[in-house]
Amino acid sequence: MRFIRTVWAIVVKDVAAEFHTREMISAMLVFSVLALLIFSFALDLRGAVAQAAAPGVLWATVAFAGTLGLSRSLTREQQTGCIDGLLLAPVDRSAIFLGKALGNLAFMAVVEVVLLPLFSALFDVPLLRPGVLLVTALGTVGYAAVGTLLATIAVNTRAREVMLPILLLPLAIPSLIAAVQATGGLVEGGTLAEVGGWIRLLVVYDLVIVAVSVLTFGYLVEE
Amino acid sequence: MNKNRELFGLLLIILSTVAVLAALGMVFLYAPRETTMGDVQRIFYFHVASAWVGFFAFFVTFLSGIGYLARAERRWDILALSSVEVGLAFITMTVITGSLWARPVWGTYWTWEPRLTISAVQLLIYVAYGMLRSALENPEKKARLSAVYGIVAFVTVPLSWFAIRWWRTIHPDILTGGGGMAFTPRMGYTLLVSLAAFTLLYVTILRQRIRLERSADALARLRAHLETNYIGGSHV
Amino acid sequence: MSNLVYLLAAYAVFWALTFVLVVSIWARQRRLERELASLAALLEESRK
Numbered sequence: 001m002r003f004i005r006t007v008w009a010i011v012v013k014d015v016a017a018e019f020h021t022r023e024m025i026s027a028m029l030v031f032s033v034l035a036l037l038i039f040s041f042a043l044d045l046r047g048a049v050a051q052a053a054a055p056g057v058l059w060a061t062v063a064f065a066g067t068l069g070l071s072r073s074l075t076r077e078q079q080t081g082c083i084d085g086l087l088l089a090p091v092d093r094s095a096i097f098l099g100k101a102l103g104n105l106a107f108m109a110v111v112e113v114v115l116l117p118l119f120s121a122l123f124d125v126p127l128l129r130p131g132v133l134l135v136t137a138l139g140t141v142g143y144a145a146v147g148t149l150l151a152t153i154a155v156n157t158r159a160r161e162v163m164l165p166i167l168l169l170p171l172a173i174p175s176l177i178a179a180v181q182a183t184g185g186l187v188e189g190g191t192l193a194e195v196g197g198w199i200r201l202l203v204v205y206d207l208v209i210v211a212v213s214v215l216t217f218g219y220l221v222e223e
Numbered sequence: 224m225n226k227n228r229e230l231f232g233l234l235l236i237i238l239s240t241v242a243v244l245a246a247l248g249m250v251f252l253y254a255p256r257e258t259t260m261g262d263v264q265r266i267f268y269f270h271v272a273s274a275w276v277g278f279f280a281f282f283v284t285f286l287s288g289i290g291y292l293a294r295a296e297r298r299w300d301i302l303a304l305s306s307v308e309v310g311l312a313f314i315t316m317t318v319i320t321g322s323l324w325a326r327p328v329w330g331t332y333w334t335w336e337p338r339l340t341i342s343a344v345q346l347l348i349y350v351a352y353g354m355l356r357s358a359l360e361n362p363e364k365k366a367r368l369s370a371v372y373g374i375v376a377f378v379t380v381p382l383s384w385f386a387i388r389w390w391r392t393i394h395p396d397i398l399t400g401g402g403g404m405a406f407t408p409r410m411g412y413t414l415l416v417s418l419a420a421f422t423l424l425y426v427t428i429l430r431q432r433i434r435l436e437r438s439a440d441a442l443a444r445l446r447a448h449l450e451t452n453y454i455g456g457s458h459v
Numbered sequence: 460m461s462n463l464v465y466l467l468a469a470y471a472v473f474w475a476l477t478f479v480l481v482v483s484i485w486a487r488q489r490r491l492e493r494e495l496a497s498l499a500a501l502l503e504e505s506r507k
């Protein structure tokens with residue numbers, strides 16, 4: 001019970017801290033829209049081409065915006081010395097990880113809440129369906145979990161934020177491929193059963209990543 | 224004790240040299256000429272063998288990562304970084320030979336064929352691992368953090384493999400239509416010998432790399448000893 | 460057949476990479492052993 005309370009306390013702390021300034025979320029949002037623009041110009045996305053490319057562009061944007069949020073939230077953590085305070089308390093290390101990961105998940109979710117309708121309108125693809133929302137949720141969970149773990153590693157390096165995308169993106173590949181393929185399949189009129197394989201892969205990925213992260217996070221923050 | 228180790232090392236070097244030469248002999252003299260692709264297909268044997276080593280080396284790093292987190296002993300870290308260096312060379316081999324095979328067979332230097340793609344992904348993970356180690360100064364942190372990265376990175380590799388395989392099944396390259404190979408038993412034996420030879424080669428080079436790292440540690444210890452006890456030439 | 464160029468190139472790559480790896484390790488080992496020897500000699504000197 002105390003475990004859940006700790007996790008919740010950390011989530012609330014992170015979300016409240018962000019809510020004060022909202023600078024990270026706004027940066028992520030503005031960046032996403034800019035990325036969307038760049039993709040549209042670079043790939044000349046119009047009409048049928050745009051529809052076909054929509055899932056890919058969506059997830060590429062989410063991935064890049066995600067790395068922004070992930071590094072920012074952990075750097076802020078380091079600057080305020082919060083994590084040291086947390087570590088002094090007799091809390092389960094995995095609770096700290098889950099709290100931070102859920103917080104990062106929340107930030108990404110807020111960005112997606114804006115992005116999905118925007119993409120639906122711009123690319124003329126039906127993204128606001130339960131199937132697509134499920135896929136989005138599954139993909140974001142895995143990304144936020146592995147991202148939080150790797151951001152904790154990256155923040156210790158000389159290169160800091162620059163290190164995170166290099167560490168994160170190769171590891172996010174299974175999740176990104178599955179999310180894009182599932183979204184694409186659903187958007188083209190497929191049923192949930194038809195993209196079942198991809199959804200199963202997403203679930204397995206999420207479970208494996210969360211398990212490994214929970215098991216190894218403690219080793220990252222020990223002194 | 225040292226004599227035995229040296230002897231074993233020499234034996235390994237001889238064995239792996241013989242094995243590689245035997246494999247080469249089989250590839251060019253024993254394996255048949257493939258029907259659709261011709262002699263170019265012979266790239267296949269060393270390409271697959273290096274892919275195997277590339278993967279296996281990272282598996283070793285994964286295991287050493289767990290070992291280090293469990294025991295915090297330097298030897299696990301040495302094994303991890305040594306395996307990455309050797310594995311990086313082999314996975315690079317895989318990607319380049321794969322590309323050189325793709326060109327005559329499929330007309331393009333790159334194809335998103337599952338094995339080639341997963342090799343490229345592994346290559347990037349190796350590079351990321353190396354960059355992570357370079358970006359960390361404290362040796363203990365370096366060992367610990369890269370151990371965690373090695374573990375989590377490795378578990379995504381099988382998942383990436385499946386994802387890429389399914390992706391290519393749904394969207395096969397129109398270009399890669401001529402990718403089929405008529406596989407004969409002789410090819411099977413040649414492949415097996417190549418795999419064995421490369422594994423021996425990996426172990427041999429790995430041992431040398433581990434020895435190198437141990438020497439570096441010895442040097443660092445000697446330096447530290449000299450600095451603390453003999454500052455400025457006089458015994459402190 | 461021009462395709463044999465690729466076959467040759469692939470095996471050349473194998474030899475080149477193996478060679479580079481092995482020689483690099485060997486060269487670093489030599490350098491380290493030389494430094495170890497000179498430092499050990501220094502230690503002997505300081506002890507006298």
